[in-house]
Amino acid sequence: MPGHVVVCGFSGFALRLLEQLLDSGEQVVLLVPALDAGVAAAQSRWGVRVVTAQFGVTSALAECETARAQAVVCVSDDERWNLEIALLAEQLAPSARIVTQLSNATVGTAMADGSGRHVVLDVATLATPSVVEACLGQTVHDIDVAGTTFVVATFPVSADASLRARFGDLAPVAVIGAGGEVSACPGRDHIVRSGERAVMIGTAEDFARQRLALPQPARPARDVARRPLPHRLLHSAETFARDANPNLFRMAAVLATLLCISTIVLWLGYRKPGMSALDALYFSSETIATVGYGDFNFATQPPWLRLWSILLMFAGVTTTAIVMAFLADVLISRRLSHGAARTRARRMSGHTIVVGLGAFGMSVTSALRQRGEQVVLVERAEHTRFSETAAGLDVPVIYGDAALPDTMSSAGLGRARAVAVVTSSDLTNIEVAIAVRTLLGPRWGTPTDDGVPVVLRIFDRDLAGAVVNRFGFQNVRPTVELAVPWFVGAALGLHVLGTFSVQGESFMVGRFEVGDGLDAVTMDELSARTRVIAIRRTNGSLEHSPRREASFAAGDLAYLVGPYAELLAVLRRGRTVGGA
Numbered sequence: 001m002p003g004h005v006v007v008c009g010f011s012g013f014a015l016r017l018l019e020q021l022l023d024s025g026e027q028v029v030l031l032v033p034a035l036d037a038g039v040a041a042a043q044s045r046w047g048v049r050v051v052t053a054q055f056g057v058t059s060a061l062a063e064c065e066t067a068r069a070q071a072v073v074c075v076s077d078d079e080r081w082n083l084e085i086a087l088l089a090e091q092l093a094p095s096a097r098i099v100t101q102l103s104n105a106t107v108g109t110a111m112a113d114g115s116g117r118h119v120v121l122d123v124a125t126l127a128t129p130s131v132v133e134a135c136l137g138q139t140v141h142d143i144d145v146a147g148t149t150f151v152v153a154t155f156p157v158s159a160d161a162s163l164r165a166r167f168g169d170l171a172p173v174a175v176i177g178a179g180g181e182v183s184a185c186p187g188r189d190h191i192v193r194s195g196e197r198a199v200m201i202g203t204a205e206d207f208a209r210q211r212l213a214l215p216q217p218a219r220p221a222r223d224v225a226r227r228p229l230p231h232r233l234l235h236s237a238e239t240f241a242r243d244a245n246p247n248l249f250r251m252a253a254v255l256a257t258l259l260c261i262s263t264i265v266l267w268l269g270y271r272k273p274g275m276s277a278l279d280a281l282y283f284s285s286e287t288i289a290t291v292g293y294g295d296f297n298f299a300t301q302p303p304w305l306r307l308w309s310i311l312l313m314f315a316g317v318t319t320t321a322i323v324m325a326f327l328a329d330v331l332i333s334r335r336l337s338h339g340a341a342r343t344r345a346r347r348m349s350g351h352t353i354v355v356g357l358g359a360f361g362m363s364v365t366s367a368l369r370q371r372g373e374q375v376v377l378v379e380r381a382e383h384t385r386f387s388e389t390a391a392g393l394d395v396p397v398i399y400g401d402a403a404l405p406d407t408m409s410s411a412g413l414g415r416a417r418a419v420a421v422v423t424s425s426d427l428t429n430i431e432v433a434i435a436v437r438t439l440l441g442p443r444w445g446t447p448t449d450d451g452v453p454v455v456l457r458i459f460d461r462d463l464a465g466a467v468v469n470r471f472g473f474q475n476v477r478p479t480v481e482l483a484v485p486w487f488v489g490a491a492l493g494l495h496v497l498g499t500f501s502v503q504g505e506s507f508m509v510g511r512f513e514v515g516d517g518l519d520a521v522t523m524d525e526l527s528a529r530t531r532v533i534a535i536r537r538t539n540g541s542l543e544h545s546p547r548r549e550a551s552f553a554a555g556d557l558a559y560l561v562g563p564y565a566e567l568l569a570v571l572r573r574g575r576t577v578g579g580a
Helices: 012-023 037-046 057-063 079-092 105-111 123-136 163-167 204-209 229-243 246-269 277-288 303-332 335-347 359-370 387-392 405-410 426-443 461-471 479-492 564-574
Strands: 005-008 028-032 049-052 071-074 097-101 118-121 141-145 148-156 171-176 182-184 197-203 352-355 375-379 397-399 418-421 454-458 475-478 495-502 505-513 531-536 542-544 557-563
Touching: 005 012, 005 079, 012 028, 012 037, 012 479, 028 037, 037 049, 049 057, 057 079, 071 079, 071 479, 079 097, 079 105, 097 479, 105 118, 118 123, 118 479, 123 359, 123 418, 123 454, 123 475, 123 479, 123 495, 141 495, 141 505, 148 204, 148 531, 163 171, 163 197, 171 495, 171 505, 171 531, 171 557, 182 505, 197 204, 246 277, 246 303, 277 303, 335 397, 335 405, 352 359, 359 375, 359 387, 387 397, 405 426, 418 426, 426 454, 426 461, 454 461, 461 475, 461 479, 475 479, 479 495, 479 505, 479 564, 505 564, 557 564
Parallel strands: 005 028, 005 071, 028 049, 071 097, 097 118, 352 375, 352 418, 375 397, 418 454, 454 475
Antiparallel strands: 141 148, 148 197, 171 182, 171 197, 495 505, 505 557, 531 542, 531 557
């Protein structure tokens, strides 16, 4: 089966990818490590050919006819297996596109050859922008198209008019009805009604010519005012008292009692020449501290007082050692870092709380920090591979169960601007989101002046929809739905430039080379749900926002926006057999 796609790996993500490729009309071969009940069920459902690698990856790739495939997509949960298959597939199929899922940036950079033939993608990195935009209330998306920055922005419609009359030459991407329904890529003569919203694309200059100000984030981050020194000192003392072992204070009380008793005994019992109260306190302190300057001599004192001095020495050494041990426990152990993180979090305001210190959580945190946002991480397990990475980003980490009020209070939930729940467990994410909704009360919602958006990561699209319908969560992001278009596009020769969501529907901006099937085809002959925003002609010129009578020519680079299934349909129509 020449021109087929080899999908390597068997996971929830691989199944969704397989389904999308089949829906796009592609022939698919599934390569798995071993045959099991799940693989057999998938084979029965979709009728795909399954090859196992029980006798080696090289022989399995040969059995998959990799040399004749148009693409090899490596999406196993075991990234070492992905790397092995990608390296071998490069040798066996020199003309096939190789798409590899790798979260290791160092290895991924080394594997990507820059020619577009070998594409390395990371699910966490691909899904991160959508989560960050939801946290910040951002409705503007910047996308680089042939060296020109295009902006996708959403505008409310205040009066009935055509899109052309309201927005001029700006290209419409979608219209969101008053009830939330989405009309993808309508024509400029489409009539929009008051209360609807229009999603438009163009350059910043295009928007300026129409006198349209690009929407700003719903609520900028608030500056954190530095509190007065007495307040900071009091807060530090409270934090120390909360984090220290309770026995420290008991032993400190024993030490203080011993000092007081010794001062009274020496003041009243020391004779010739006698001690003042201050002298008694001074001598008791130096004895307990094991300093012993020799200021006072007990050779001529009564035996009972000499015995008391001996007792004071041993009691002082023992008590002091115990107190110092408890202090060391606070200052040297992990309590110090934990306490410091909680202290920093309590001082923050207008920050974003990210729940989950995994690959996805770190990707979201890094993106927020790059935008200058303050972040507090919450993680249940104290030992993760990303702990040092979080420290390098100067982000405080609160260790504890995010579903508990005390943990989220320590993370500063009452002063946060947004919460991103992005652990690897869907059940945990739902549990934490429900708990946060309860804690926020009336502040739960969208990023308005008082609202706090809670962005929820859910793996599967169907489950995400069920969660939205059942619990009313407004910011659910299915990672599969966000990442699969990139893998499908890369496998079929569509270079994805960016993705964004409109009312939960995924839109994509992509580039592909026009094949013979689209030669001389005009813009108005394409699918009504796609829009060509630019064409790079073979002579190097860039045609921006081509009109409906403009036509393609073989070899052009076309830049399109629309639902990714529609873009793939255009790609199939114009793809030359065996071409890119």
